[in-house]
Amino acid sequence: MRIAIDAMGGDYAPKEIVAGAIAAAKEHGDIQILLVGHEEQIKANLAEALPGNVSIVHAAEVIESEDEPVRAVRRKKDSSMVVAGRLVKDKQADAMLSAGNTGALMTTGLLIVGRIPGIERPALAPLLPSLDGTGMLALDLGANMDATPEQLLQYAVMGSIYRERVQGMKAPRIALLNVGTEEMKGNEATKAAYELLKGSGLNFIGNVESKHVLERPCDVLVCDGFSGNIMLKSYEGAASVIFNEVKKAFKLNILTKLAAAIMLPHLKGLKKTLDPNEFGGAPLLGINGLVLKIHGSSDARAVQAAVKQAKTAVSGKLIESITAEINKE
């Protein structure tokens, strides 16, 4: 199994990415890692000799976080991200992962690697935080803004397979993000998607309201990219404002500072539990090869964990399973 890693994307690239790749290579002697990026820069950031199962694939360019995604992918043909995508496309690699520009990575998936035949739209599928710390898969979280009922159904199928194949879950509970729990609730798209999901053979448990997502009411939450983004950023905004205000209140006077000293160790855990970045890589499902987005601030540890996640997905035949299921009839 070969996994391509974009060595140049992310806040701490190439240093942390390279370190994570080496750690992963040592952990998994049975996989080959292709470190894609500027050879000189990668070598300058080596803290130790490359293990035998890591090789460097030179790419002269880098897609920056502020680059316009489609343009960057079209023009920077020799960028680390595009070259890694081409390795997957040409079956030189089974998977790729990147901490770089999210939009560019989705474009690389779509334009360089390509869709699974039968899939209308790929979907970005991160694990969202849940209070119990286990996380809940949600898709689409930003690959496409609009989704038809049929596309929502495809998201559900892909999410269900991912939970089964990569996370070992049996009959994952699928739900639809909606404004109420009753069947007739929602906009035109969710109402029609509800009907399709009911007849899909998936373990569809109905609608879920956005206020309950932290309680992990389901294993796969299906939504269009627009409302998924509104939900995610609302949670982000609320948590940031509340934690900020609590922090300010802790600084009011000597007594509140005492209270802070007592409480901060207990509240740190909560903040971490609610942090969406603590939950590993997000697969771009529906692409004909595994493309894994990891957070921009990923360190070596995060890269190492993502390699493990990619390995599980490839061994679990994720892409083959999705392809078979989508083209079943």
Added chain:
Amino acid sequence: MRIAIDAMGGDYAPKEIVAGAIAAAKEHGDIQILLVGHEEQIKANLAEALPGNVSIVHAAEVIESEDEPVRAVRRKKDSSMVVAGRLVKDKQADAMLSAGNTGALMTTGLLIVGRIPGIERPALAPLLPSLDGTGMLALDLGANMDATPEQLLQYAVMGSIYRERVQGMKAPRIALLNVGTEEMKGNEATKAAYELLKGSGLNFIGNVESKHVLERPCDVLVCDGFSGNIMLKSYEGAASVIFNEVKKAFKLNILTKLAAAIMLPHLKGLKKTLDPNEFGGAPLLGINGLVLKIHGSSDARAVQAAVKQAKTAVSGKLIESITAEINKE
């Protein structure tokens, strides 16, 4: 000026509604209040004699909170809510307010009172909490799930006029709820609405992301009822989970209990600031007469405040201004 009050809707009806109506009648000697509901029950809940500017309009039925809205409005023709709506329709009242079933009140607005000619869809327009305590008008928050770009533009026009006429704001800043601030962001509906808003003559300041709403980035936030609901309930869910977990952490041991004693007075204010129910009545804009939804848990004080809000809207010629603006060309 005559204001009809649904005496039977809400958690504390009729007692608190009646008390609020009487207090409002005393505060505003220049208005007439029509207390609509079961005469005997209203009389049984009178703590004092009715002031001269309050009269009871008998209605034998009540729409309950668990009633299916459209059915209830169609069948319970003699319910306090429907009778109040008919008073507005027949120009026997200039405004109505109710703490009852929200769906039924929207239906009453639509089917009994009727739309302003030229308005495609009415919109529910509550003030959302903001950190500075002043609130931000958002619409639509639930009257319609889907909205076309043209309907979003109408929401913007109505919200702008409401802010000017009822809240004395000059050139209210209008923004579109979206997934990013750049012009080309969003789904098909928001992208097209952006263009319409840009050319509208309104003080349109662009897109706003859901994570910033508590900072009051604009005075009128325009969204479809579906994504507005997703946003609102996400904030609700995040706040409820975080406050709950903090409360649990305060109960861990004797030291954290001490910290709680110090901090709770400071955190109470924050919780109140973020509570959407603290922000008065939500008008159902686009209806041909003022229909004001007040929270189900409204007490006398909330009813009294809502009467003042209704009075300001009627004196400010809200409905006439919307009608003129929508039918301008």
